[in-house]
Amino acid sequence: MSTEPVLLAGSWRDSEKTGFFQSANPATGKLLPAHYPVSSWADCETALAAAQAAFAEMRTMPGETLAAFLESYAAKIEERAAELVAMAHLETALPKSPRLADVELPRTTAQLRQAAHAARHETWRQPVIDQASNIRSCYGAIGPVCVFGPNNFPFAFGSASGGDFAAAIAAGNPVIAKANSSHPGTTKLFAEAAHEAALETGLPAGAVQLLYRTSHSIGEQLVTDDRVGATGYTGSRSAGLALKRAADAAGKPIYLELSSVNPVVLLPAVLEEKGEALAAEFTTSCLMGAGQFCTNPGLVLLLAGETTERFIADLAKRFREAPVGTLLSESVRKSLHESHRILTGAGAEVLCGTGPGDGAGCCVANTLLRVSGAAFLGDPETMQTEAFGNSSLIVVAATLDEAAKVLEKLEGNLTGATYSAESGADDAAHDRLEPILRQKVGRLLNDKMPTGVAVSPAMNHGGPYPATGHPGFTAVGLPASILRFAVLQCYDNVRPHRLPRILRDDYEGSAQRWVEGRWS
Amino acid sequence: MSTEPVLLAGSWRDSEKTGFFQSANPATGKLLPAHYPVSSWADCETALAAAQAAFAEMRTMPGETLAAFLESYAAKIEERAAELVAMAHLETALPKSPRLADVELPRTTAQLRQAAHAARHETWRQPVIDQASNIRSCYGAIGPVCVFGPNNFPFAFGSASGGDFAAAIAAGNPVIAKANSSHPGTTKLFAEAAHEAALETGLPAGAVQLLYRTSHSIGEQLVTDDRVGATGYTGSRSAGLALKRAADAAGKPIYLELSSVNPVVLLPAVLEEKGEALAAEFTTSCLMGAGQFCTNPGLVLLLAGETTERFIADLAKRFREAPVGTLLSESVRKSLHESHRILTGAGAEVLCGTGPGDGAGCCVANTLLRVSGAAFLGDPETMQTEAFGNSSLIVVAATLDEAAKVLEKLEGNLTGATYSAESGADDAAHDRLEPILRQKVGRLLNDKMPTGVAVSPAMNHGGPYPATGHPGFTAVGLPASILRFAVLQCYDNVRPHRLPRILRDDYEGSAQRWVEGRWS
Numbered sequence A, B: 001m002s003t004e005p006v007l008l009a010g011s012w013r014d015s016e017k018t019g020f021f022q023s024a025n026p027a028t029g030k031l032l033p034a035h036y037p038v039s040s041w042a043d044c045e046t047a048l049a050a051a052q053a054a055f056a057e058m059r060t061m062p063g064e065t066l067a068a069f070l071e072s073y074a075a076k077i078e079e080r081a082a083e084l085v086a087m088a089h090l091e092t093a094l095p096k097s098p099r100l101a102d103v104e105l106p107r108t109t110a111q112l113r114q115a116a117h118a119a120r121h122e123t124w125r126q127p128v129i130d131q132a133s134n135i136r137s138c139y140g141a142i143g144p145v146c147v148f149g150p151n152n153f154p155f156a157f158g159s160a161s162g163g164d165f166a167a168a169i170a171a172g173n174p175v176i177a178k179a180n181s182s183h184p185g186t187t188k189l190f191a192e193a194a195h196e197a198a199l200e201t202g203l204p205a206g207a208v209q210l211l212y213r214t215s216h217s218i219g220e221q222l223v224t225d226d227r228v229g230a231t232g233y234t235g236s237r238s239a240g241l242a243l244k245r246a247a248d249a250a251g252k253p254i255y256l257e258l259s260s261v262n263p264v265v266l267l268p269a270v271l272e273e274k275g276e277a278l279a280a281e282f283t284t285s286c287l288m289g290a291g292q293f294c295t296n297p298g299l300v301l302l303l304a305g306e307t308t309e310r311f312i313a314d315l316a317k318r319f320r321e322a323p324v325g326t327l328l329s330e331s332v333r334k335s336l337h338e339s340h341r342i343l344t345g346a347g348a349e350v351l352c353g354t355g356p357g358d359g360a361g362c363c364v365a366n367t368l369l370r371v372s373g374a375a376f377l378g379d380p381e382t383m384q385t386e387a388f389g390n391s392s393l394i395v396v397a398a399t400l401d402e403a404a405k406v407l408e409k410l411e412g413n414l415t416g417a418t419y420s421a422e423s424g425a426d427d428a429a430h431d432r433l434e435p436i437l438r439q440k441v442g443r444l445l446n447d448k449m450p451t452g453v454a455v456s457p458a459m460n461h462g463g464p465y466p467a468t469g470h471p472g473f474t475a476v477g478l479p480a481s482i483l484r485f486a487v488l489q490c491y492d493n494v495r496p497h498r499l500p501r502i503l504r505d506d507y508e509g510s511a512q513r514w515v516e517g518r519w520s
Helices: A041-058 A063-079 A081-092 A096-121 A163-170 A184-201 A216-224 A237-250 A268-291 A306-321 A330-345 A373-378 A400-408 A427-438 A480-485 B041-058 B063-079 B081-092 B096-121 B163-170 B184-201 B216-224 B237-249 B268-291 B306-321 B330-345 B373-378 B400-408 B427-438 B480-485
Strands: A006-008 A011-013 A017-021 A036-039 A128-130 A135-141 A145-148 A175-178 A208-211 A230-234 A254-257 A263-266 A299-303 A349-352 A367-372 A391-397 A413-419 A441-446 A486-492 B006-008 B011-013 B017-021 B036-039 B128-130 B135-141 B145-148 B175-178 B208-211 B230-234 B254-257 B263-266 B299-303 B349-352 B367-372 B391-397 B413-419 B441-446 B486-492
Touching: A006 A041, A006 A184, A036 A041, A041 A175, A041 A208, A041 A216, A063 A081, A063 A096, A063 A163, A063 A184, A081 A096, A081 A184, A096 A163, A135 A480, A145 A163, A145 A216, A163 A175, A163 A230, A163 A480, A184 A208, A216 A237, A230 A237, A230 A480, A237 A254, A237 B237, A263 A268, A263 A400, A263 A427, A268 A299, A268 A306, A268 A391, A299 A306, A299 A400, A306 A349, A306 A367, A306 A391, A330 A349, A330 A367, A330 A391, A367 A373, A373 A391, A373 A400, A391 A400, A400 A427, A413 A427, A427 A441, A480 A486, B006 B041, B006 B184, B036 B041, B041 B175, B041 B208, B041 B216, B063 B081, B063 B096, B063 B163, B063 B184, B081 B096, B081 B184, B096 B163, B135 B480, B145 B163, B145 B216, B163 B175, B163 B230, B163 B480, B175 B216, B184 B208, B216 B237, B230 B237, B230 B480, B237 B254, B263 B268, B263 B400, B263 B427, B268 B299, B268 B306, B268 B391, B299 B306, B299 B400, B306 B349, B306 B367, B306 B391, B330 B349, B330 B367, B330 B391, B367 B373, B373 B391, B373 B400, B391 B400, B400 B427, B413 B427, B427 B441, B480 B486
Parallel strands: A145 A175, A145 A230, A175 A208, A230 A254, A263 A299, A263 A413, A299 A391, A367 A391, A413 A441, A441 B486, A486 B441, B145 B175, B145 B230, B175 B208, B230 B254, B263 B299, B263 B413, B299 B391, B367 B391, B413 B441
Antiparallel strands: A006 A011, A006 A208, A017 A036, A128 A135, A135 A486, A349 A367, B006 B011, B006 B208, B017 B036, B128 B135, B135 B486, B349 B367
């Protein structure tokens, strides 16, 4: 069987493969024609050796060269936009417009350009200079980075195009991209463009490499290899935790973005003030992209009462009436059904949905489940099963105390939102719940749904375990996201001409430096 | 058996103990009279509940209050300096002066005062403000921190007094201190002073707590508890890795400072220039404090040649003639002998030492071992066995290529130093080796021994695994060391009056903020 080539050590070549796979069009269920190789360790070995060699050049490469690559790559993505959008639409069924062409693609190129800015101006390095002691430090590149991309953002989180890729390269790290199996063709197009940009801008041969799939055990071997600096992973909790176990045991940093139910707390008085508007807002947020966002609001916490009942009834009506989106793959569909089975098995009531959807291709009916606060507290772990897709669980707490207990039992999440009345009538309840919620989430929102993740320097797309593997890092927002792929490097009494330029006394660049206790 | 009380939930009380232990005076080998309890889980449960309650207050406490505590505590340490020095000398045999009284104690109070400055001015929080998107973020407190202190710095790294303690408190985290078993009396005196300072400055009851010892399994249970934010551990690799496994599996950040051999590369021409001075400098650095520094130079890399042979002979003579220091405990002595047994068993030649020392009490003769680069490369893992104490391994590489291979095989270390000739005659060799060494160490030195660890904002007392558990963090140097005990917290559209003051538009404090892409 002839399969698509892998990108290793600077050239597209046949994989030393152990098998192959095809992706499917989720809108039709049909397999797509291309065959992609499942790589053996031999491919990984080639990739690691080339990445190590590339890193020796890239770690001290001028930021300008890295920036030139990232900008050239962004331009090439724009040139191939139609092709990328068509392929991603085929492989994911995500709408061509506005989603892929007008939202995700510009987001992706903007991220690459922001990463270029961070590389050029070295804004991520945080130079600290103690002239009296002649000790200086800054962040430096960590080493080759393995990137495992998710199924739900084939562009902006893609393993050869997304935020992890951009952040890793900006610090001077080669990337070994592992395509998500649901959109290998899209990832290949990106890798082609990146490879062309790398050739044109003088990046070394192993700067950008692409594998499509490996066995789990080979994936674990890859992230623990001595030559790897760190790994970025976005995807399912079970696969992510298996990689984490392996990487942890080897002492290799791994940054994970796993599951999150993104609790939204809607307090009684704000439901009185604008319940219908909130029901509309929630419906849009929860069903956007068939609910397949990491920050999809999958858990709604309400306080028992008549207004709450009216709100729930309105919400269920809107869910029933809203169009049903196509899911990313058959495995997403199966997994959503399985989550519903687990939640209802634990006592959640079905307000609407759980059955087959009437949308195109692979889909599940828009689903709302409901459970009491007491029932939630009876099995909080099961009740936090993520139902990835167009689905949410409503938790109705009998009292404010019970609502507080529900929040105390939450695992770590990417986001948590509170809505409270403009009148101030919810303030006491808010102030009781907010301190609990704050420590459970990376991003706290007021009066806003969590779905959108702005590419802002102030963004935190992160949070406590198990939303991620470490609560101190963000996967979105530059320059902060680069710190995941950086190490702190100190220079003690190092001769001036051997210092990185950014640490020298005669530095004339644009980066701000922490000198004698102040940014200057 | 009546035992010393533990400090739990704001009071000194009897431990719910499962046993007891005594510390010994390493200068005499005699047990000291006090009996310290081994805590059961019941003590940990009390500590965790109190820490959780304290955290609810401390996480939003004004930095001024935390600073007042840290400063009051520093002053109380100075008031009790004589008592602390006497007790630490009894328990560790470290010299009273200058070491304990004139170096380590002032270092400890200086760290506490620098942490107070960081808390007061919130220099650690890195506020980032995106006004256009109304998204803001900064670091916040992580939650109760367990601190396991090492045997070798009873003050400056002590679990209730050292760098981890100061950093955790500065961010608003309660500390559960686990005393090092070799100096429980010293740790108790610190906890008494800290407790008094906490009472006087209004810290909550669970802000500072002290346990002396637990079983390994209860220690593991402690660091994985839901109520714990993070753990700081400095000590032996085996105990540290057991805690790491447990904490990693629970998704709890743990910051480790484990073993490090701190390679020093002395190139041929600099040995020609000033071989005798270097031999003297190395001897002082390696034997200071009987070599019991985390940054003790335990591996010397030399290139074969006549100058090198003269240098080695000189070094061995100095080691034989230098006074032999007292080790911290019988277990350090045993472990040093065991390391020598492993290294010589793998082929290292004994130049001097390995036998009993002629110093006071618990000691081992000053030891120099030697191995060829080829022999090192035959079993690099064993050859990197840390010999904690007054001992070092000399590796003589036949060629520059072989030296490069030795460095490539090094594990992660805290420090790495190179010495090269002023004349420039070593520059080619230096430039070949430096890029390899740079990625293996947290702190790179030129023309300087690694032993001293300045408390500087530019310090990195950290490095790649297994020197530590994460290469992005430092255990020494403020405000950076605080980031280990912090989480990234984002506020998206949060109402202005609910924001931390440091993120508000009308902020008038002294912290610098990253606003619209600049520190201001």
